[in-house]
Amino acid sequence: MEKKTITLDLEFDLKNENYIIWNDQIVMSRSESDYFEKLFKKLREIKVSAVDTLEIGFGLGISASLIQSELSPNVHEIIEIERSIYQDLLNFSQEHPSVKPVFGDWRSLSFSGKKYDFIFHDSYDYSGAKGWEFDRSKDDYETFKSILKTDGYICHPHFGDGPVRDVNGFETIILERLVVSPILMWDKTICQDVAIVIRKPIW
Ligand SMILES: C[S@@+](CC[C@H](N)C(=O)[O-])C[C@H]1O[C@@H](n2cnc3c(N)ncnc32)[C@H](O)[C@@H]1O
Numbered sequence: 001m002e003k004k005t006i007t008l009d010l011e012f013d014l015k016n017e018n019y020i021i022w023n024d025q026i027v028m029s030r031s032e033s034d035y036f037e038k039l040f041k042k043l044r045e046i047k048v049s050a051v052d053t054l055e056i057g058f059g060l061g062i063s064a065s066l067i068q069s070e071l072s073p074n075v076h077e078i079i080e081i082e083r084s085i086y087q088d089l090l091n092f093s094q095e096h097p098s099v100k101p102v103f104g105d106w107r108s109l110s111f112s113g114k115k116y117d118f119i120f121h122d123s124y125d126y127s128g129a130k131g132w133e134f135d136r137s138k139d140d141y142e143t144f145k146s147i148l149k150t151d152g153y154i155c156h157p158h159f160g161d162g163p164v165r166d167v168n169g170f171e172t173i174i175l176e177r178l179v180v181s182p183i184l185m186w187d188k189t190i191c192q193d194v195a196i197v198i199r200k201p202i203w
Pocket residue numbers: 027028036056057058059060061062063064079080081082085104105106107122123124125126
């Protein structure tokens with residue numbers, strides 16, 4: 001059966017170069033810059049291969065810029081579900097030839113045999129938004145495993161100093177726990193404890 005690609009047209013409370021706020025929740029803010037700078041520097045230090053990179057969620061493009069500058073991918077596909085953020089992604093791609101913008105919900109897209117060295121997963125749960133519905137029957141990590149190369153890695157932000165959950169079929173590696181500049185969380189609380197976590201498929 002052909003999958004129907006889901007997209008969203010949201011009304012944001014605020015959307016500018018520093019904040020994306022929806023439904024009184026911080027979807028993304030520039031306060032995450034210090035954390036992301038340290039995260040991608042670390043990934044560069046340990047020589048994570050990012051030749052074919054998939055990024056899920058464009059937001060303010062902070063991680064996209066850092067993936068470009070620190071990891072220099074040959075191909076950097078970025079999937080974005082929301083129309084006005086996708087427009088920002090299109091503008092970003094004009095200055096970064098390796099960036100391939102994709103409009104839609106990553107879960108409803110077909111990857112048709114594609115394999116990536118590196119996936120950066122940083123999406124947002126717009127539960128309650130009109131049109132926010134997708135098939136939850138498949139585990140996200142099953143999909144990630146099916147589209148990662150044998151020696152590929154997936155990374156996602158980890159906030160707080162608590163445990164990092166294990167994921168079936170993956171080895172979870174905590175590269176570093178650190179204290180960074182204050183981050184404004186979705187619910188407007190502040191967080192400074194973060195971790196740099198990567199996951200490697202177990203074959
Ligand atoms: C936390 S922000 C990403 C921040 C980004 N890493 C940065 O550095 O600015 C989450 C992004 O994921 C997008 N998003 C949420 N759900 C998605 C989905 N299912 N598929 C694709 N994009 C999604 C949101 O619209 C938003 O742009």
